[in-house]
Amino acid sequence: MHDFRTEIVWREGLEFNLSAGENPMLTVATPPEFGGPENAWSPEELFVGSVGSCLLSTFFYFARRFELAVQSCTSSAAGKLEKTAAGLRFTGIDVSIEVVVSDKEAAEKADSLRLKDKLEKYCPVSASLDCPVRLELAVKERA
């Protein structure tokens, strides 16, 4: 069993300090559309970012385990917040991961590992949500 603990202290207005152990302290604020300041991390962005980065972290867990040499990797995660009958809810999160590997052999190996299925099954954050997470994973050889 693993425990993940964070502390949050109100600063002023709609701004907060988020900390966890010795991690760099993070300013979090209500998003601008709900009255907060521009250019600060909102809880909603952190949520979407946690889903994307957990899928990516899970990808690299398997890349290490199966000795898949990654050259570069970029990813994006976008979450939709919508009014539903129950209130404002995340109705979907789209995550796209693009990986470049060194050659055709490595790309074929990635294919055979069915990594998309593994990420969907083993990423603990995306698997703990009540909203659909759509994952696109593309592994390409270097051009």
Place this chain on the structure above:
Amino acid sequence: MHDFRTEIVWREGLEFNLSAGENPMLTVATPPEFGGPENAWSPEELFVGSVGSCLLSTFFYFARRFELAVQSCTSSAAGKLEKTAAGLRFTGIDVSIEVVVSDKEAAEKADSLRLKDKLEKYCPVSASLDCPVRLELAVKERA
């Protein structure tokens, strides 16, 4: 409808750059228990922090709306990650919010507003999860 977008780029090892528009870039890494470095934000901590900070942000939304003058406020959020039959999952997140208001009248007003129920209903992040979120909200007058 609101869109929340983040970009994540692999740096090296199990470390990533997480960005969202003009927000300060954030280093995210696989947690130490899964082979990552110490003292960096993990996706799991960001996830737990997003739940806690969204509940707090929702609290301040209502505090503004109902003109509840808050003197100080601290909060913590702790998530449990456990092995289940389906794999590693968050099985519960405990959030505690302690608010200090100026006098007895304000504390009574907070009581009458049933803020705990409102936060549980209207916080969009905690309401989008498939794991139980237990909230404790204590509003006290200044000693």
